[in-house]
Amino acid sequence: MNKDEYIEEARRLIAHAVEIMTPEQVGQWEGVGAWQEFEPEQTPDYEKLKEGYAELDKIVHNLTVGMQAALIDAHHNGDKSGMMWIYNALEGPGNLPDINDKWSCDANDYWLAHKTDPMGPCEVCGKPSGIMSGGHVACCREHLDAAKQQMRIDEAL
Numbered sequence: 001m002n003k004d005e006y007i008e009e010a011r012r013l014i015a016h017a018v019e020i021m022t023p024e025q026v027g028q029w030e031g032v033g034a035w036q037e038f039e040p041e042q043t044p045d046y047e048k049l050k051e052g053y054a055e056l057d058k059i060v061h062n063l064t065v066g067m068q069a070a071l072i073d074a075h076h077n078g079d080k081s082g083m084m085w086i087y088n089a090l091e092g093p094g095n096l097p098d099i100n101d102k103w104s105c106d107a108n109d110y111w112l113a114h115k116t117d118p119m120g121p122c123e124v125c126g127k128p129s130g131i132m133s134g135g136h137v138a139c140c141r142e143h144l145d146a147a148k149q150q151m152r153i154d155e156a157l
């Protein structure tokens with residue numbers, strides 16, 4: 001990763017982290033303030049970049065350990081107890097999912113629609129895509145094949 005890519009990736013990761021954190025969490029995160037004042041074009045300060053990455057690494061680590069703790073709790077005390085870890089982690093910063101969301105009827109569709117860098121709608125049915133091949137995106141293998149077949153028909157005409 002070259003310097004510009006490194007800076008761009010750090011900016012993207014921090015912007016996303018700030019987006020999902022509460023104002024209180026952002027206030028507690030010293031790396032954010034340091035990063036927001038940082039002008040890489042004027043002062044390439046790799047120490048601040050490293051601080052920003054270190055803070056992001058802590059966030060990812062704690063989210064991972066929280067999910068591990070949820071599974072451990074579910075193993076010992078049942079699924080409902082384990083899910084409380086997930087609920088509490090989302091509820092605190094106001095990230096509980098909207099049950100009326102267009103894709104909330106199916107967990108996988110919700111994931112594909114709301115994860116970072118979604119692939120976009122299936123070319124056949126419009127559901128969130130989970131597979132990509134030959135420049136086509138689709139929700140399933142059947143629709144991917146249909147999209148490719150349609151392209152061959154369109155090209156033949």
Ligand SMILES: [Zn+2]
Pocket residue numbers: 122123124125126127138139140143
């Ligand atoms: Zn589809």
